[in-house]
Amino acid sequence: MKRLALVGMTALVSGLSAQALAADLPYASDPAPTTYSDPVAAARFDWTGAYVGGNVGWGWGNFENSGAADTEANGVQGGVHAGYNYMITPNFLAGVEADFQLSDLSDTGTLGGVTAETSSDWNASIRGRLGFTFDRFLVYGAGGLAVADQSLKVGGSSDDATAIGWTLGGGVEGAVTNNITARLEYVHQNFGSEDFNISGTQYQSELDDNIVRFGMSYKF
Template sequence: MKRFACAGLAVATLAGATAPVLAADLPLPAEPVQTYDSTPVPAARFDWTGFYLGGNLGWGWGEFDNSSGPTGSFNSNANGVQGGGHAGYNYAITPNIVTGLEADFQFSDLSKTNFRNGVGVKTSSDWNSSVRGRLGYTFDRFMVYGAGGLAIADLKVNADGAEESTTAFGWTLGAGVEGAVTNNITARVEYAYQDFGRESFTLNGNRYRSDLDANLVRFGLSYKF
């Protein structure tokens, strides 16, 4: 009887010693595989909608079409630096189509003196302005646009020892490229053509007529609110 008890105790001791070894050889349960969404997060588009305010600097050139009794008809070509400010509002109709309204004011340096039949005639324009509608197509942070509307400028004639000036009204058309430098600052390069109606001046009893066509190329920076 004691012999069977000793044998059972030995078997139990051996089983207890080998159990951890057998458990170590058993395969471990597989960990759940983590999945990741590989779809890239789209970058936020630049928002063109909003008010903006800025300044610009460029070069202008134009032609004064003049005529009078003492001098006959003649043209004066002038060019010079132009600079000023602009303000406007853009509205994105769709993600790619932007419309807006802009007003600007420029100081100009267009002046030319011609001598005809012994008479010196000086024609000049010291400032110009415009109110334009804009329509553009965007490529996220870049926009190409066209603009057109009302143009205003001063027109001055000096002859026969007298001088007279007036405010001339006309029209303007142009186009440009604008890009977002930051989320609040944009830069642009644009061209504008301006055509003003013929104006009449009376200097010492002589009637003078002048008509100005002007071209502008300018670089500008704007702050978008």
């Protein structure tokens, strides 16, 4: 009887010991829930808005003169511009721009013993712009009204005129920051024929010129 009680007590102690050991063992924790997030697309550059800027470049032009020698001139041009762009669709842009440039177009030619000097000191334009955007890059064409001064000097006397014509061109522009853009463009201008009266003699002069210029703008 004592042996049976001893066996039973031994079994009870063994069972309790096993339970205590099991309680001390670490349990595997549940895996952390997996979270998924869709990538957020970067916001597209918004070209809509007003801007102002400056530009500098190289111009070259032809003065076709009646009654005096034809001349060709080239030189540095620089000025300011301002405009407004509006995004018609996510990729198509329309806008309007005005600019004023100082120019250094002057040349002298001699025909039949008569020396004539032709020059243009400034030009300006109001242009419409249409473009296609690739997020932060823009390819555009522009055209509209052009205005320039013209001067013809013969034999020490001169006459001036303000010529009105047209302009066409195009370029590429990129956003450097969210407010600064840089551009490279080509512009052609034609001002038709202007009449000059110098010392009672009538002359005519027609100016067409070309400009390649680099510019930077601040977009509001």
